[in-house]
Amino acid sequence: MKIPKIYKISILILIIITLTGCNTNYKSLNDMSIISSLLIDKKDDKFITYIELYKEEKSENKSKKLSYYITGTGHNIEDAINNASSLISKELYLVHMNTVIFSKEIAQNNLEDVFNYLETKVQINSNYYILISDNIKELMDSKNEDNPILGEKISNLIKYSSNNGPMINYDYLEKLKNYVSNKKDIFLNKVEIENKNITIKNGYYFHNNNLVGTLNNDELKLLNLFSNFNNLYFTFKIDNKQYIIKINNCDINYKLNNEININLNIKGNIYYADKGLDLNNVDLIEKINSHTKYSLKRRIEELLNKLINNKSDIIGINNYIYKINGYQKLDMFKDKININIDVKTNKKGLIQSTLGGSK
């Protein structure tokens, strides 16, 4: 039997409308309140959410992007956010959210609640940052004319200065992946106010989603080295004189026998050297290379010991081991780890051997 064309088209349109579910997402721009950051705290066993919302102020021909907060409390995060949103006549729009910041108390006791909330929201961006703050209130009050939007300020700080700073530039999706898979433990940066400025330094690391310790800035830089971030700056001392190595590239490979061998192939420049360090001297360059190698090895070993003591694998070593040799099970917490580093440095912009430097 031949089906008339009009029936075919009607069936097609009906399927499109009823089975795709896309027609329920209609949102008018007028009815949306765009969230810049979500801050979560806990007091008297109740969650308090501070939601930073964008607003635009027009004066004469100029318009300025500003923000304001709405606050809500509740027995869970969803409840607190709903209570906050009841204060405005618009729908909260999470897609352009820059940051989620919560207190240390939440990190210790309610990390699961936060991740569950973020996971269940369909209309949510995947590249915002999650941070911990010891003082949420102080952070909220840090807004000024130069930085009128907290979420954007923090997000930009991470995006544009994570290479030479202690920030770990992992977005929400990466953290969620670690949270769900347990292949790698979570690390969260700490945001605080220092001399009235927002700074991101130090951080908390977790084991099985439980907060187990803190890392300082130097340790965080080493963590960035393992994440293959380029342009990392490390300061060293030789003969009581300082020099800075800018690491351009770090290749890491794992070799497994009965022990775990981690080989780091580092290429960098001597970015800065104190007076008295003659960089045209090839011997000195060799000395700097071996000193850098030794110092970095010592620092990495110290970091690994700290992590092993707290049973936290924020680098993902065990995951690498599993990827390389899944059945011959080695464990970073049980087996010996050897760090082998090879460092090659040049004077900034020059290759010393071709310059005819003095021996």
Added chain:
Amino acid sequence: MNKIVNQIQNEFKSCNDLIYKKIKIKFKTYHIFFLETLSSSDKVNNYVLKGISFNNNINNINKLLPSPNFINIKNKDQINYYLCNGFTIIINNKNIYAVETKADLDRSISEPTTEANLYGPKDGLVENIQKNLGLIKRRLKTNHLKNKIIIVGRQTKSIINILYIDNITDMKLVNKIEKKLNNIDIDSILDAGILKKILDGNNNPFPTIKLTERPDNICSSLLNGKVIILIDGSPYALILPSFLIDFINPISDEYSKYINVSFLKILRIICFSLAIIVPGFYIAITTYNQETIPIPLLLNFSTQRSGVPFPAIIEALIMIIICEILKESDIRFPNNYGSAISILGALILGEAAVNAGIVSPVMIIVIAITYISSLLFSDTEISGAIRIWRVIFLIFATFFGLYGISLALIAFLINITSYKSMYLNYTFPFEPNDKEYLKKLALGKKTNKRSSYLTNNTTKSNL
């Protein structure tokens, strides 16, 4: 009195322009008929009346009258046809002659108005089919250029010429067109547009026949293996088959350097897409897929839309309708009023509508981009097709966002790729892909080959 004379007088009883003269020379009587509205009085006087009156001994009238077109009519039913075509009829006993004494009713050759170009020939077709044929034959000096004549129209008896180059054009195409024309049963063909409507009789808004008034365009099409139809009384010729790309690119591209033209050709294809998609895309991203808009822009959009009481789709429709009204009034109004309309339109769209809170400034930008892009295409049929698909995209975007845009795009591609111009694919040379022709049409590159899709004679030197 002669029976035929009576018959003519009866048939043209209430036609005041029929002039009848009776000349008696010796024992012979000549009945002369002509229509003064169609015939030149000077020509009738100089070539016919003087010729007959001043010769006492007329043995062979054919040699006596110095007209280039002298016809001995055997069938008296043809008298009407010749009279209505400006001929003078001479009747002597049972002999009927027709002498061409047409008046010059047509205008002189002038510059094309609908296909104006900076470079290229400045002559355009006129209402006289003979002049038009002359303009074409002046350019194509070959005996391979053939024309078949078909007369269509019960009342108008319009002369239709099918032009083709016999060693280039696929005869299957010529025969198909001829068959279609022979099947036409209509009272009148007053213009090429009517014939185009009849030949292009399907529900798809995209045109498959191009109207042109440029002889250079006609010649170029003939040389590519296409067929041209000329109609007496119309300053336009029909090019068959025409593909989508023919409506996007003008002939003047052939007169500029390839490297400069390539950019313009690509730009035109982009504009074609913009003219269809932009309003729908804007609706989709502002009502469903806000995540695709960067935050500074989203805030801007939000602030601008804050005072507008209508949903974005209504806002878009208002603007589209206003623009269509402006466009139509601009075409219909005399040129002198054109600037006034433009100023009025700019004021309404630019200032008043925004201040009144009817539309947001960004919607004006969206619609302006759409209309500026669509103004690149001078053919009204292609503009109409763009308009229809623009609304389809808009409706799909209103219900489904970017997903709807994808659906509409799929529907558009299915529609356009399955569409035929005569029996050839409308999306040629993209689908079926012809690299040589694509280089020429889409990029403006020179090629020594004709498309094998249009003709079997692909080598250009074989003309």
